[in-house]
Amino acid sequence: MGNISEFGRLVLLGVPLGNPGDASDRLRETLATADVVAAEDTRRLARLARDLEITIPGRIISYFEGNEERRTPDLVDALRSGAVVALATDGGMPSVSDPGYRLVRAALDAGVPVTAAPGPSAVTTALALSGLPTDRFCFEGFPPRSGGARRSRFRVLAAEERTLVFFEAPHRIAATLADLADAFGAGRPAAVCRELTKTYEEIVRRPLGELAAWAADGEPRGEITLVVAGADPAAAPRPSDEVLRAAVTERETAGSSRRDAITAVATEYGLRRRDLYAVIHPPTAPPA
Structure with a gap:
């Protein structure tokens, strides 16, 4: 890997949620100077540029859920070659329930600097x-x-x-x-x-x-x-057996062992482990 100073950088753009008046000066400057702008919707990006009365001289490419896996390696190559790549979604900050996390992770793994021009957040x-x-x-x-x-x-x-x-x-x-x-x-x-x-x-x-x-x-x-609103701890009753079983199952699905899942859920809900174990493994009735 070359020296990090030889690389470009990835800039995550906090795009206005709807009102272009919320655009920051850094957003405008980055759009006007980036070598590549990867946009979730290139048409929305063009409309934003018109609203802001700026020209985007860099290469504009689409980068959305359907093509981000395919396009991420090319963008990382551009970053490693020294390009400044800006990432813009339809609104708010990239990677927050929008495309971006994959590229951020790939850039960091490649040793490329990642920064942000922060802005509005829904x-x-x-x-x-x-x-x-x-x-x-x-x-x-x-x-x-x-x-x-x-x-x-x-x-x-x-x-x-x-x-x-x-x-x-x-x-x-x-x-x-x-x-x-x-x-x-x-x-x-x-x-x-x-x-x-x-x-x-x-x-x-x-x-x-x-x-x-x-x-x-x-x-x-x-x-x-x-x-x-969150649950009121003073008013919240003991969770139902169904809720407790679902919580244990969720942790098992995520990779925890049954024992660890029961321990974690018991701690989360303030229950004794043996009481939760009895919910997950109810005693069987003896044969008649």
Whole structure:
């Protein structure tokens, strides 16, 4: 490997969520000077450049979920040859539920410097606007698409005490809210944040049960970020056996042994290990 100073650099661009007025000076400068701009949607990038009244002289290529595996090696080669490569998604920071992680990891593995021109984030913007606690939160990205996997995941998250942030597609938001209301309780506070920073921005703050009915009455459109209050530890009952079994199964699927999975779940929910073991391995009745 050559000296790192011989390499170019990868710049992750925090692209406006919708309002071009949120573009930073560093974003403008990087777009105007990068050798290569890899964009999730080249048409959106062209529209952004027009809105910002800048010209992008570098080579523009598409870089999205369907081609990122194929195009990453070429971009790494360009970086190793000294090129400055900028990565732009449709909005927000690359690699946060958007293309980018694969390229970041490949660049770091190749010894190439990676930096960012930070900018808007749908996660923290929605969190701040939700009116829900912001001191501790976790980002869950997009929930599973299939109903069964989604409901299973929500059962595991039902006891999470931190505020939860999700992304969701408009055509799935009604089903997702209904599943959340079932798993978390219809009264759990939440907020649907739609079209953040855009002309038709809308923040709907209601309990999950009411939000599920609202979404079912008419499919919300646009980009959606969902914020859900964490569980109240003082009010939260012991998780159901079904939730506990799902939590153990999830850890086993991720590679943990049954013993380690039971220990981790017992610790997470404040249970005695032997009590959880009895849930996972219920005693069999003696033969009559």
